[in-house]
Amino acid sequence: MSEMSVREETGAWTGKEALRYLLPALCHLSAEEEPRKVLLTLDTPALLVDFLSQCWTSLKGKGGVSSARDPSMETACxxxxxxxxxxxxxxxxxxxFRTLEALLSExxxxxVHKPRLLVLAANYCTLGLMxxxxxxxxxxxxxxxxxxxxSSxxxxxxxALDSGSSPGPVRVSLGWAESWEExxxxxxxxxxxxxGCVRAQPWIxxxxxxxxxxxxxxxxxxQCSALPEQHTQGALEEALCAMADQCPVCKVEIGDAMRNDKGALISLRKLKKSVGVK
Known part of the structure; x- marks a missing residue:
């Protein structure tokens, strides 16, 4: 599979890369244990990284032109x-995966400055952090x-989130609102x-x-009275707990904020325990 072309083909494949047609199936198979083992023997991750690299080179080549969203890049991610x-x-x-890290850092x-590609940016961000x-x-x-x-x-x-200028629940920012569902x-x-990154690499x-x-x-x-829903609260709390556990200065700053007893911050019980606030 590593020899499969991801470049534009001629004839029946005009204007399309062959791999694009296989990406949905590869994504599905990579989620299943036995098929995934087979894909690993075929160096499928390297093929996917090469695909993303070529797509990124093409995207860069368009310069300042507003690029259309490419779902195949998101599927590869x-x-x-x-x-x-x-x-x-x-x-x-x-x-x-070292090659992939270099691509993501570039x-x-x-x-992050291309609003139309926010979902792709979210995929790149998640992949790099994982x-x-x-x-x-x-x-x-x-x-x-x-x-x-x-940093990016x-x-x-x-x-992603905005507390606004008045008390009330936090809301999705205008820049993210259109793509928030995805x-x-x-x-x-x-x-x-x-x-997890903060726990593994304390410098973060x-x-x-x-x-x-x-x-x-x-x-x-x-400032806000509540978060959009429980999953969002849980994700924020998990990140903040890691910072409190690994960064002494972060722990002090979080503790000081929680002692002010304001907003949705006081509802984060695990975080209270991490910083020693009753």
């Missing part, structure tokens, strides 16, 4: 996400690409993965503060 969730050792050892900072939670803390300085990816991911995730689960998965806790994600999130939760 979903298949790779299945491998990432179910085959952590393969992700740690297979060089194609692409996400660009995609990979990040499987990595150990660097022994030396943090790679520039890694810092760039996580934090800014991207921060933009992007909401990816946003929640990203937050859960972010918590400092970055969370530097990028303003923690300050923004605490302010939003203090």
């Amino acid at each position: 979903s298949a790779l996400l299945n491998f990432t969730v179910t085959e952590p050792e393969r992700v740690r050892k297979d060089p194609c 692409a996400l900072p660009v995609l 990979i990040g939670r499987l990595k150990s803390a660097p022994t030396g300085s943090v790679e520039a690409g890694q810092r760039r990816f996580f 991911a934090l800014r991207f995730l921060r933009g 992007a909401a689960e990816l946003w929640r998965l990203s937050l859960q993965a972010l918590g 806790g400092s970055l969370v503060r530097e990028e303003g994600w923690l300050k923004h999130t605490l302010a939003m939760l203090s």
